[in-house]
Amino acid sequence: MLGRGLGVLGRAIREQPRIFAVAVSGSVLFGLMVIGSAFVVGAVVGEVVVPAVERGSVGVGVLALAAAALIGISVLRVVGIFGRRLGAGYMQFRLQAAYRRRVTRRYLDLPLSWHHRNATGTLLSNANSDVEAAWYPIAPLPFAVGTLVMLIGAVVSLFVTDWALALVGLAVFPALFALxxxxxxxxxxxxxxxxxxxxEVSGIAHESFDGALVVKTMGREAQEADRFAARAGELRDALISVGRLRGVFDPMLETLPSLGTLAVLVVGAIRLRGGAITVTELVSVAFLFTVLAFPVRAIGWVLAELPRSVAGWDRVSRVLDATGEMPYGDTVLDPADPRPATLTFTGVGFGYEPAEAHLPGAQVLGEVSFTVPAGRTVALVGPTGAGKSTVASLAVRLVDPLAGTVAIDGVDVRELTADSLARTAALVAQVPFVFDDTVRANIALDRPGIDDETVWAALRLAEADGFVAALPDGLDTMVGERGTSLSGGQRQRLTLARALAGSPRLLVLDDATSAVDPRVEAAILAGLRASAGGGPAASILVVAYRRATIALADEVIYVEQGRVLARGTHTELLATVPGYIDLVTAYEQAEVDDDPHRGFDEVTQVSSGLEVDR
Structure with missing residues (x-):
């Protein structure tokens, strides 16, 4: 543990050598002044106080000289303390900030498959408390290094003063290190x-906060509170165990220097009586042991925090050393090309990696092949677990296929640069995510070239301009954590506008309008099919269930168990594929059951009307 801990500290010193040098210089100055103050105090007592007591008077010049010496030593100690603390604090917080950024950047580089195997709460802990713990010993480290220099100087001073007093010091200091x-x-x-x-406590809390709606709906508040309380109780007991051990050792570490001072006084008194040392030397050594008691504790602070530092570093390095990132290529699609993109899946196979290495993975897709032609709308339909969301993730390269290729305009997405892929394709996910920020910031995301005019154009296309205009502050309205001040349909339209603001040539909608009224959804999809000039604005791959949505597609691809079973128009599949008929009819009937005031005939009329609009 000591070796590994010193290795972590060595890494910190190598990364911040200049700041560490400043902090150590201040600490060394402080240490030398501590030794100097001991001998100055000894000289003042032996050469000024004792003669003054014997004579009954003291000269003004002598007093002024003694005062100047004490003040000078004190000023230099203050300078040393200032340099030590400022340097140590700056170094510690700089390292913590740097490693929080590194961990966060690593999260963004690692693929979704890695994130699937790690709880969000654990990742939050890695970036926060683990980074903090890793560099916690940095604060007392310069003090400890300066103390080592001070101890060496003290031992040398003891031998110069008297060998017997030096032996007392040599007995005390090793005992402190051993303890x-x-x-x-x-x-x-x-x-x-x-x-x-x-x-673990952070992970459970995050799950509960994230699933607050589910917890309240299912009446599981008490159970969640009990689950959190059980793990929090374990953490409390673990921290109490740490505190108890600290409570046993801290008094011992505090006592040893005091015992050393007592031993020095006893041995020194004997040596003084024998004439081996003077009063000045005895006072200097006794005072030196007294002032060393606190600085020596700095070494204990560093050593005491090393286990926590190593534990934090192990958890941080697990993230930094994780493999599996998806390197991007160097191919750039023409950014000025206004034409919709063509998406092609060729023999694509995919399986999710297991949470633990010894467990088998889950095969999701096998030999999936289809094309979304430029400017066309293709609906992906299938039962739950068929792999539709996986197809959507593959289309925008959130994950890479295990077999086959995914290509945009004939170029494998793995060969595209990150910027080119982001400009070309956009995904609107099944679960909308809204940041705790303004409407404008949620849509623009600080992307260059997206001004308010572009934001409003995207909102109009997503049928969201009406409710945004009605908000208290319009685009400047804060929407709350995860968009809590918005309805589900409003959140979906906001995230759709976010994707549209970048003018993608390929738009992938993963059931992205499920919370929107069918008529509004129809208007959105109809608007997405045409640009202001009347031509196709983007190619669209939409994961859909509603018949009204599916009816707008130029082609429907029906998947089951990760394989394409049929393709054709909505009408063709209704006439030839029993599974497709059952799925679409069941979803349509579920909508009728959910809304008793809306009959099946009305749903059919809406669908028929959309067919006519096509």
Missing amino acids: NVVYSRRMAPRQARAQRLRA
């Missing part, structure tokens, strides 16, 4: 367990 090593070894497993439980 700290024992402390570190006992503390290591406790700190590691506490750090792991912090992540």
